[in-house]
Amino acid sequence: TQSTRPQRLLNAVQKNATRGDPRSVVKAIDDFCRHKEWAMNVGDEKGCILDSVVSEINPAAVLELGTYCGYSTVRIARLLPPHAKLITLEFNPDFAAIARQVIAWAGLEEKVQLVEGASGDWIPKMKEQFGITTFDLVFLDHWKDRYLPDTKLMEECGLLRKGSVLLADNVICPGTPDYLEYIRSSPRYESRYFKSHLEYTKVEDGLEKSVFKG
């Protein structure tokens, strides 16, 4: 049977990274995607911007929308203080199965809760299911047409507090025009664009960091 790209990415991690060493897992995936097969991880260039935002916030509660193979999950979780929690949502069970193994290889299972399903189903249940009051950081990297509806849903469900940070990948490529329009024109957010490049390419892309004003 043919292997899938996520399976080949996991194989590269298990072959080239050291168990329990998140940095080596991140490097193994970046090397694989740069030299073997491109994959839609946030990547090393935008990943450094992600790292700086995570380190600045030092969040206790993080939500990631779009786990895929777990690359940004590992990038974020490796920087979290003890007892901090990262909940990552993944819709595709095959991707989730790969991501669980990548997260385990990095030795970060304790800090990560991978939840399978749709954002529309899970966002309203975050408080009751996981004892979350509000998220300090949300990383949006899932289907680009879901960024806006899910942001509105998080607002409605009271999951954002004054100072909560939304960090959105791909606001240029593939692009999230309705989300950008909303977040940049809303008086309830202070937004800033971090110009970068689409992972492993020279194409422009960037991250939009938006602070909720409550």
Ligand SMILES: O=C(NC/C=C/[C@H]1O[C@@H](n2cnc(C(F)(F)F)c2)[C@H](O)[C@@H]1O)c1cc([N+](=O)[O-])cc(O)c1O
């Ligand atoms: O399409 C892109 N990303 C879509 C990413 C989608 C990923 O998010 C999951 N998801 C869907 N709903 C949920 C929720 F919320 F329910 F959990 C999670 C999907 O199953 C998939 O693994 C993309 C494309 C390019 N590109 O260059 O084409 C570059 C990138 O960085 C990208 O992120």
Ligand SMILES: [Mg+2]
């Ligand atoms: Mg992305």
